[in-house]
Amino acid sequence: MNEPYDVIVVGARCAGSPFAMLMARKGYRVLVVDRARFPSDTISTHVLHPLGASALSRWGLLDRLTTSGCPPIHTYAFDFGPFTLSGTPGTDDAPVAYCPRRTVLDKLLVDAAREAGAELREDFIVDEVVMEGERAVGITGRTKGGTATVERATIIVGADGRHSLVAGAVGPEEYNQRPPLLAPYYSYWSGLPMDGRFETYIRPHRGFAAAPTHDDLTIIVGGWPYTEFETNKRNVEGHFMEMLALAPEFAKRIAAAKRETPFGGSPVPNFVRKPYGPGWVLVGDAGYNKDPITAQGICDAFRDAEHCTTALDAVLSGRQRFDSAMGEYQRDRDEHALPMYEFTCQLATLEPPPPQMQQLFGAIHGNQRDMDDFVRMNAGTISPAEFFSPANVGRIMSQCR
Numbered sequence: 001m002n003e004p005y006d007v008i009v010v011g012a013r014c015a016g017s018p019f020a021m022l023m024a025r026k027g028y029r030v031l032v033v034d035r036a037r038f039p040s041d042t043i044s045t046h047v048l049h050p051l052g053a054s055a056l057s058r059w060g061l062l063d064r065l066t067t068s069g070c071p072p073i074h075t076y077a078f079d080f081g082p083f084t085l086s087g088t089p090g091t092d093d094a095p096v097a098y099c100p101r102r103t104v105l106d107k108l109l110v111d112a113a114r115e116a117g118a119e120l121r122e123d124f125i126v127d128e129v130v131m132e133g134e135r136a137v138g139i140t141g142r143t144k145g146g147t148a149t150v151e152r153a154t155i156i157v158g159a160d161g162r163h164s165l166v167a168g169a170v171g172p173e174e175y176n177q178r179p180p181l182l183a184p185y186y187s188y189w190s191g192l193p194m195d196g197r198f199e200t201y202i203r204p205h206r207g208f209a210a211a212p213t214h215d216d217l218t219i220i221v222g223g224w225p226y227t228e229f230e231t232n233k234r235n236v237e238g239h240f241m242e243m244l245a246l247a248p249e250f251a252k253r254i255a256a257a258k259r260e261t262p263f264g265g266s267p268v269p270n271f272v273r274k275p276y277g278p279g280w281v282l283v284g285d286a287g288y289n290k291d292p293i294t295a296q297g298i299c300d301a302f303r304d305a306e307h308c309t310t311a312l313d314a315v316l317s318g319r320q321r322f323d324s325a326m327g328e329y330q331r332d333r334d335e336h337a338l339p340m341y342e343f344t345c346q347l348a349t350l351e352p353p354p355p356q357m358q359q360l361f362g363a364i365h366g367n368q369r370d371m372d373d374f375v376r377m378n379a380g381t382i383s384p385a386e387f388f389s390p391a392n393v394g395r396i397m398s399q400c401r
């Protein structure tokens, strides 16, 4: 408690800035550092499901997004070829999704953290986590071109993404690992109006999606199994365009559109980590990373920021012991995240749905309540555990007998 900061947060994007903001709003002394200077882009598409928008609303930040010119998305449509399941992704309280450019979203979050009283250092590279025995007690780092400094805090927070330096230093237990499953690529297009729709096209061993974003642009993201990564990477454009041609109606719309940016993207590993230990915690991708196919990363980072703040506040205010509060944080995170993690890893194989699943999709098709639920499950509004529960599947199937 005698350290100059209560928390030092490494990483200032979707996990780090909201966490820094929420801790600072509670009166804690927060230093948040990032090697980037904001606004800053990053390799990521950026569908923000309704529960993510709901978090922004709780934090008083949603207006900043809506007034930035980011179009709302009221409908998700999943085109399987023979039929499409389409519905509304949100709830009465949070009806719509968004797809904000990371240059806009991350800047908005960084500004909110600073306004809440967190000390922000941009262009600041963390080189090492300072350990005293088993305990993390600080960081060493430097501004670009500057001299090295040491900063100390009661808790060091790794919000530094899937290649987390903090996790690398403290070596957390890792579980449920899967190798990269998908090779995703994306680019931005003009002249491709989406009318508030997020469209996903699923074909054997291929999948792609399109969503409207800032500046009247549409982002298209798609890919193939990771087993094709090496052979296809020499001609991403050719393979990408062949993939879009698998959906002829969409391909017609693409013919009238213009690609405005080169392709970006990156396959990612899948893992879950124990998110706490002596003097350190992990939030966002640093603690739990998964394939982007279900676009859950930003919502999960927001959720971690809120729940980790609650847990650490209980610790730092003396109401609960560290292991107890952080153990609850981990259990709650895993209970929420693991069903979606399994669903995501399954989807990312791009294997055709097994026959039972195809029957289920057939039964859902045309029934608006169940299509809404299917869409909400993909958005993370309801859990895959609930949607695929025997009771729910039995109810859906009984309707077509």
Ligand SMILES: Cc1cc2nc3c(=O)[nH]c(=O)nc-3n(C[C@H](O)[C@H](O)[C@H](O)COP(=O)(O)OP(=O)(O)OC[C@H]3O[C@@H](n4cnc5c(N)ncnc54)[C@H](O)[C@@H]3O)c2cc1C
Binding pocket: 010, 011, 012, 013, 014, 015, 016, 033, 034, 035, 036, 042, 043, 044, 045, 046, 047, 048, 124, 125, 126, 127, 159, 160, 161, 162, 164, 165, 184, 265, 266, 268, 283, 284, 285, 286, 292, 295, 296, 297, 298, 299, 301
């Ligand atoms: C191709 C792709 C598409 C995706 N699409 C979506 C999507 O549509 N929707 C969605 O919700 N999620 C998507 N994701 C996932 C999403 O990008 C992440 O889940 C999200 O960015 C996690 O936020 P974070 O704050 O935990 O980490 P990051 O966004 O990775 O931020 C980590 C920050 O830490 C900083 N940092 C790291 N190391 C250091 C250091 N040593 N010193 C100083 N700073 C450091 C970095 O500069 C960075 O700013 C996608 C990911 C990929 C790869």
